[in-house]
Amino acid sequence: MTSPPPVLMNDFKAQWADVGKEVLATTARVGESGWLILGKEVEAFEEAFSRYAGLPEVIGFGNCLDATEMALRALQITPGSAVLTTPLTAFATTLAIIRAGGHPVYIDVDASGQMDLALARDFLEKNPAARTAVPVHLFGHSGDLAALGTLRDDFELALVEDCAQAVGATSRGIPTGSIGQIAATSFYPTKNLGCYGDGGAAFTQDPALAALLRSLRDYGQTEKYVHSHIGGNSRLDELQAAILHDALLPRLPAATARRRAIAAAYREGITHPAIAIPPAPAGSESVYHLFPTLISGVGRESLAAHLREAGIGTGVHYPILMPDQPAMKNVPHTLGSPLTTAKQFAREELSLPIHPYLDDASVSRVIDTCNCWPT
Numbered sequence: 001m002t003s004p005p006p007v008l009m010n011d012f013k014a015q016w017a018d019v020g021k022e023v024l025a026t027t028a029r030v031g032e033s034g035w036l037i038l039g040k041e042v043e044a045f046e047e048a049f050s051r052y053a054g055l056p057e058v059i060g061f062g063n064c065l066d067a068t069e070m071a072l073r074a075l076q077i078t079p080g081s082a083v084l085t086t087p088l089t090a091f092a093t094t095l096a097i098i099r100a101g102g103h104p105v106y107i108d109v110d111a112s113g114q115m116d117l118a119l120a121r122d123f124l125e126k127n128p129a130a131r132t133a134v135p136v137h138l139f140g141h142s143g144d145l146a147a148l149g150t151l152r153d154d155f156e157l158a159l160v161e162d163c164a165q166a167v168g169a170t171s172r173g174i175p176t177g178s179i180g181q182i183a184a185t186s187f188y189p190t191k192n193l194g195c196y197g198d199g200g201a202a203f204t205q206d207p208a209l210a211a212l213l214r215s216l217r218d219y220g221q222t223e224k225y226v227h228s229h230i231g232g233n234s235r236l237d238e239l240q241a242a243i244l245h246d247a248l249l250p251r252l253p254a255a256t257a258r259r260r261a262i263a264a265a266y267r268e269g270i271t272h273p274a275i276a277i278p279p280a281p282a283g284s285e286s287v288y289h290l291f292p293t294l295i296s297g298v299g300r301e302s303l304a305a306h307l308r309e310a311g312i313g314t315g316v317h318y319p320i321l322m323p324d325q326p327a328m329k330n331v332p333h334t335l336g337s338p339l340t341t342a343k344q345f346a347r348e349e350l351s352l353p354i355h356p357y358l359d360d361a362s363v364s365r366v367i368d369t370c371n372c373w374p375t
Contacts, residue, residue, distance in 0.1 A: 014357035026242035057210035060236030064186030064200035068096035082130035137166035140289035145171035255356035269367035
């Protein structure tokens with residue numbers, strides 16, 4: 001008897017079958033143009049992505065880490081500045097804060113995995129010198145943007161939204177990335193809008209900040225050979241911009257709709273008592289970059305093994321909280337609150353497959369296999 005095909009966390013072969021011809025066509029166009037860095041392809045993609053995101057200024061970067069670091073530098077944080085953020089995320093968020101000269105302050109997450117804004121408010125009230133934050137819209141959810149905006153205004157926060165997992169998500173109609181002075185996102189291949197290599201972007205509603213970010217990504221140049229700032233080298237290249245513009249961004253609305261349909265099927269179909277599905281934040285129109293579950297009882301390793309035996313992949317996001325990473329041992333940082341809920345996520349979270357090439361039969365296999373897990 002033939003085994004069913006594996007259910008993957010991401011299916012890049014299926015994606016290539018869908019977009020490969022367009023990717024090759026853009027490669028030929030860029031190659032024939034003779035212009036490979038910061039040209040018309042980057043400009044065209046920035047304009048198209050600006051329209052999609054609903055934000056007037058998009059600045060392509062080589063990756064999201066650099067975009068986040070440069071955003072903090074553009075907001076002129078001073079060395080040692082306290083920067084509130086989440087302990088439950090990829091290490092790039094913390095790394096950007098450290099590289100920009102900031103001092104990470106870790107605030108616990110709420111039941112959906114987002115930075116707990118009530119705890120953040122409590123810390124800000126007690127620490128008037130802390131006036132910068134990098135919240136992360138985790139799992140493809142949008143945090144409560146109205147509450148985030150109130151927090152920004154009440155404490156005059158320099159705010160950089162990390163939207164790496166949440167391109168296109170909204171909170172009661174407000175798009176992610178529109179509350180901070182600057183936001184950053186990732187085009188890493190696994191992301192909802194992922195390119196064929198590394199890439200990222202910053203976006204803002206402030207033309208002056210946009211001009212500064214464009215300078216910072218290109219050695220701090222304000223014109224050829226005039227370096228007005230101490231910048232870096234992090235430029236989205238013409239090829240990746242063309243691929244994003246022609247092949248990937250046009251498919252994003254349909255891909256997002258498919259992710260939402262899979263998430264709805266999981267929420268309705270998974271009934272095993274030991275598998276809890278964290279709620280999306282109230283008002284979030286999520287894009288489901290990931291589908292997290294929390295596994296109680298015998299633990300996630302047992303469920304992961306059960307799914308693996310059935311040919312179903314899983315992931316863990318994230319097993320080690322940021323302040324517990326070995327690299328942080330000698331790096332100054334602060335726990336701005338007890339990390340009770342974040343520790344639960346680190347201990348119990350298991351992500352199920354969710355991507356736009358997942359067919360209905362595979363979704364049903366995931367649901368049925370979860371529900372028949374022996375505990």
